[in-house]
Amino acid sequence: MDTLSYKTISANKATAQKEWVVIDATDQVLGRMCAKVSKLLRGKYKPSFTPHVDCGDNVIIINADKVKLTGNKWNDRVFLSYTGYPGGQREHTAASVVKKNGIAKLFSIVVKGMLPKNRLGAHLLTNLHVYGGAEHPHAAQNPKSIDINSLK
Secondary structure: OOHHHHOOOOOOOOOOOOOEEEEEOOOOEHHHHHHHHHHHHHOOOOOOOOOOOOOOOEEEEEOHHHOEOOOOHHHHOEEEEEOOOOOOEEEEEHHHHHHHHOHHHHHHHHHHOOOOOOHHHHHHHOOEEEOOOOOOOOHHHOOEEOOHHHOO
16 A cells, blocks of 8 residues: 555645635525634635644625624624723624624624634634625635535
């Protein structure tokens, strides 16, 4: 037998094959879609996945304004933030986050919670680009459009 076929290949920054993908958020449920987006950002759908390396794709989400939240989560789901001062814990609903900061902030809060809580997770979040409409300025990267429902 050829023993070379049993060597484990570990990706690094130079060998990672990163792509640009476009996802349409029209009529998608926010949490389910963001779970798949976080897997795309990490690179878990690739056979060369390495846990400590940014080997995921750059994800562009278009039509983010048309995303759905099930039930009454627009007003009942609470996101916590902390100002850094004693008694500075604040509560925000999904509707108030969108009203104050836009839909991109809501997506970044949700996806951030699904990524590793370290420097790698913070770096992976920079690969996410969210736009409320159907247009995006990343046409020069030749992104490929994928159906988020086909991923597991």
